[in-house]
Amino acid sequence: MATSGLQHVAAMYAGVVAPPLIVGAAVGLSGTDLTFLTGACLFTAGLATFLQTLGIWKIGARLPFVNGVTFAGVAPMTAIVASAKDKSDALPMIFGAVVVAGLLGFLAAPVFCKAVRFFPPVVTGTVITLIGVSLLPVAFNWAQGPDPAARDYGSTTNLALAGTTLLVVLLLRRFTRGFVKQIAVLLGLVAGTLIALPFGVTDFAPVAKADLVGFPTPFHFGAPQFHIAAILSMCVVMVVSMTESTADMLALGEIVERPADERTIAAGLRADTLGSALSPVFNGFMCSAFAQNIGLVAMTRIRSRFVVAAGGGFLVLMGLCPMAASLIAVVPRPVLGGAGVVLFGSVAASGIQTLVRAGLERDNNVLIVAVSLAVGIIPITAPGFYHAFPETARIVLDSGISTGCVTAVLLNLVFNHLGRDPEAADVTHPMESGEELAPAH
DSSP: OHHHHHHHHHHHHHHHHHHHHHHHHHHTOOHHHHHHHHHHHHHHHHHHHHHHHTOBTTBOOOSSOOEEEOGGGHHHHHHHHHHOSSGGGHHHHHHHHHHHHHHHHHHHHHHHTTOGGGSOHHHHHHHHHHHHHHHHHHHHHHHHOSOTTSTTTTOHHHHHHHHHHHHHHHHHHHHOOHHHHHTHHHHHHHHHHHHHGGGTOOOOHHHHHSOSSOOOOTTTTOSOOOOHHHHHHHHHHHHHHHHHHHHHHHHHHHHTTOOOOHHHHHHHHHHHHHHHHHGGGGTOOOEEEOHHHHHHHHHHOOOOHHHHHHHHHHHHHHHTOHHHHHHHHHSOHHHHHHHHHHHHHHHHHHHHHHHHTSOTTSHHHHHHHHHHHHHHHHHHHOTTTTTTSOHHHHHHHTOHHHHHHHHHHHHHHHHHTTTOOTTOOOOSSTTOOSGGGSOOO
């Protein structure tokens, strides 16, 4: 149970620590505070996993389900950070928005599980793809170095370290099997850090300053602040997270031969949302299911939820050990950038896999994907596009995930639900008239 639980932690560790690293860097946290934030996210991921696997009352799917910080919230959270006049208010604004979004999601869970039909693969696939695409620029910036003002930013040394790390991860994924293959990203980070030692870019100060035992002090970064624009942005993320968790529960139910019914989905969503609402108390972010661990269950055929609960226990212990959490702060940014290309690119690829099942032979669905992706990519390709809008509105608009999700949901309602003609001909391209494909009468 211990080794299998550790394997689940290894498979999702990089995914848990990446969001606090991105948001912490955007806020400008010191190495000590960044270590604290990372440890808090590990701790809250463990608590959320307990809720999901062991469950209490009508909370928890009681499936081998790992919960952790969702990638979907990263872009909106960095948008909130950018909008904050005082960076010290950024994290309290994020925490307040997550608390409200979590509580609203908890109340909506019984209703949401019945409204899943409004979030088909054409919507979820588009949003997941946007999550990965939105995060890739972060990996590219990491690959160039930690400080854009530094002389070595974007140097051949930094880019070589990023490329070497990426190569190590790819080689491990190609030529290894089993447990080693599952932790290829983690091993790539270790290898990249060791290779970086002779170049003097590895800083062990965070480990030296970290305590062996510590506790994530509640509201360490300040009491939650409640701003309507930030709350709306995180509510959109909560909808995305709940949709993805529902799909993951359905998939996991098939794998463990215990199909997830409406009651199971509602209980699982309650665990997700309650875990998210409690997470900011201990300085963590929004929690959701980790799809990579579902693949691990399918591969190992170890279906016990108590094994995953043991993994949650290890996450809690790591969160209570600042020295363990500080190890990720040692990894040079270029090394993180190289691994981030795989990590964030895999998220985008997962979205594309979902879109493959979305029925793109229908012209309506192609249009939904085309327009939603275009709207979602605006903040990435044209960062100043919404500069004339009020600052509060830009918190939502500058998040491609939020705008892309809303666009996909609305277009799906218009094209596939409202006044839909069930006998409408399918075409393969949105620009085709469909006349030549119409059935003969």
